[in-house]
Amino acid sequence: MHEINLVAEPRNGEVKAKNLLIEGKIPGVIYGAEMETISISLDKVEVLRIMKRVAETSSIVLTLDGKEYHAFLKGVQRDKVNDSVIHLDFFVPSSGHKMELRIPIRLVGTPMGLEKGGIVDHIVNELPVSVLPKDIVEEIVVDVSSLDVGHVLRVKDLDIPEGIKPLLDDEDAIMLIALPRVAKEVEEEEAEELEEDVEPEVINKGKKEEGEEE
Template sequence: MKFVAFPRELQGTGASRRLRLSGKVPGIVYGAGQPAMIELDHNALFHALKKEAFHSSVLEMDLGGEVTKVVLRDVQKHAYKPQVLHIDFQRVDATTRIHKKVPLHFVNEAESQAVKFDKCLINHVVSELEIECLAEKLPEFLTADLGGLAKGQSLHVDDLKLDASIKVVTHGRKNPVVAVVVPIVEEEVVVAAAPAAAPAKGKGKGKK
């Protein structure tokens, strides 16, 4: 993905506030040299942040006509307004090793024996993993194939088919990524009605 940034001349709280009022977002690019202060169009950035690839891919930043490869490092958002307050990027090249959280995409869940025949549920224990790899090998997402799962089984980090250059650095390789859960069936308890009481002797008869 490619985006456009502009050099930011003024710094400080007051300057950043004025930028935001004018529809811009202050930011910084660091790594591989001196940090660069930048500004971006808020609306374009806001829509880009809705795309999964913007968070987990190597991006091309056009700054003053010069294209640099970067990865997103941090986003600060307003507590309750749909507004981006600040953004950080890191420069990368072919030799840069990075740690990055990458989303998991789950496939073939409905076709698994666990769901299709055993009528179980599959619990997604985690939705992303932090990995270490060369920037040029950074995947947009990791795929977890659930097609082989059956009742009583789990899928672990070790079961994922990853490129040899990718190392998972969080969650533990033996911990489950998904687990098959047998749904609890609630039994319906039927309460038998109490037998009607027999009428008391001598009652209900007319007087002679």
């Protein structure tokens, strides 16, 4: 598993987060079941550099005062106005402790159903799992080239590495190749037109019968 390295500095609790942000630093915390929570600050440029590629499954090595903490990013707070990062939470799992997180699902190949006008409907993009830190993978790759129109990719169809327990049911859908929306709309329109054509015939028939009785 690829590791991301970050250098952290101890943060003085008396310094306001707003002032740190002005100085080009981002406040954060390192916490875990077997350690006291540590307040830290990180270089804003370095944080922005990794944010584009960091995920919940990314292993992050935080170096603080010469000591390394092997952590995972568990929380990102953003500014409500400009969406900039203003706080980070890093979790250090204890030995033998299973984590609950979401592993991205990467689909490869072009479903054969697309050539027939089918549409890919993504239902689950990240698989929630329970896993030991040593067994975490950055993504689960699945080849979907054999999926035809009407086919459904389910949790049980995924090639999940040993040691990873999905938190979804085996029958839960990950994605499906749906019927073309255009075709469905045409079918609905034709059904509506058929109903419109039938109604006048019934009304006319009723009127004719009334006239005959007169």
